[in-house]
Amino acid sequence: MKRIVLAAAFAAVALAGAAPAQDIPKKTITMIVGFAAGGAADTAARIVAKKLSDNLGVTVIVDNRAGAGGNIAHQYVAHAEPDGTTILLGSIGPLTIAPHLTKLGYDPQKDLAPLTMGMNFPNVLVVNAGLGVKTLAEYIALAKSKPGKLDYASTGPGSASHLAGELFNQRAGVDIVHVPYKGGAPALTDLLAGRVTAYFSTPSTAGPHIESGKLIPLATTGLRRPSFMPDVPTVAESGFPGFNATNWYAFVAPGKTPPPLLERWNQELVKALNAPDVHDELLKHGLTPMPGTREELARYIESESRTWAQVIKERGITAN
Numbered sequence: 001m002k003r004i005v006l007a008a009a010f011a012a013v014a015l016a017g018a019a020p021a022q023d024i025p026k027k028t029i030t031m032i033v034g035f036a037a038g039g040a041a042d043t044a045a046r047i048v049a050k051k052l053s054d055n056l057g058v059t060v061i062v063d064n065r066a067g068a069g070g071n072i073a074h075q076y077v078a079h080a081e082p083d084g085t086t087i088l089l090g091s092i093g094p095l096t097i098a099p100h101l102t103k104l105g106y107d108p109q110k111d112l113a114p115l116t117m118g119m120n121f122p123n124v125l126v127v128n129a130g131l132g133v134k135t136l137a138e139y140i141a142l143a144k145s146k147p148g149k150l151d152y153a154s155t156g157p158g159s160a161s162h163l164a165g166e167l168f169n170q171r172a173g174v175d176i177v178h179v180p181y182k183g184g185a186p187a188l189t190d191l192l193a194g195r196v197t198a199y200f201s202t203p204s205t206a207g208p209h210i211e212s213g214k215l216i217p218l219a220t221t222g223l224r225r226p227s228f229m230p231d232v233p234t235v236a237e238s239g240f241p242g243f244n245a246t247n248w249y250a251f252v253a254p255g256k257t258p259p260p261l262l263e264r265w266n267q268e269l270v271k272a273l274n275a276p277d278v279h280d281e282l283l284k285h286g287l288t289p290m291p292g293t294r295e296e297l298a299r300y301i302e303s304e305s306r307t308w309a310q311v312i313k314e315r316g317i318t319a320n
Helices: 040-056 068-078 092-100 136-145 160-172 184-193 203-211 259-274 276-284 294-315
Strands: 029-033 060-064 086-091 112-122 124-128 151-154 177-180 198-201 215-220 246-254
Touching (some): 040 060, 040 086, 040 203, 086 112, 092 160, 124 203, 136 215, 160 177, 160 198, 198 203, 203 215, 246 259, 246 294, 259 276
Parallel strands (some): 151 177, 151 198
Antiparallel strands (some): 086 246
């Protein structure tokens, strides 16, 4: 499968870093989110948008454009006016996974410009309490006894939750069927109703329902147990060494946005993410702030693209 090389996409980032910053227009700012309201991306966007509004003295609205695993929102921003009034809380799927699965209506290499990493977090594999399993080993045993009969929700084809499930199928030797949704909130709704049996969820989405006992957490998908779920084992420590499928959100802008505006947005976003109240609020929702430079984000996107391209090729994953 064709591997999209992102290095060329961000070749100008280093040069842009030397450009003097330009003031953000004193107009309403729109922060686009690729998933439905109520999910982790929406939560993160609203926390940061409020701080940006306070700092900039302008209205910052969050616009949810859900669908296609976040690709609808990314395409919208890729073709938006590059005047500094539209930014996107981008996600791992459209930026590093989807380009290897399907022909997009935009080119991530040229049409989106990195601003800063936003947040990093593991997913957590949760099942409906009615399924009757309490551990990852029990879930795998059930899946092996019913190949192709169990299913798992995701936030869309090519999303982090989709790829986490495919990687799990590969490593555990099971056949759990993928069911895509338009975001974390609708996926969670069907999981709670028993219409799907499992979901590689964001911690903030699943957390309240884990506490209520409606969902059972089986494992988290990072290499280490997160501080907010210290009693939930990782997939890696549950018999699958090296399993790592972390999720992340990053801020990007239309690709033709002038470099001085990109620099200003980096400064303002880093300032907002480093604010103690924003930092604490994001952590409360299981989201670890990871602000940095535009260059660091460009390199990280390139690295993630290579990693997931290999998984997609080895698993023969398609966009369906």
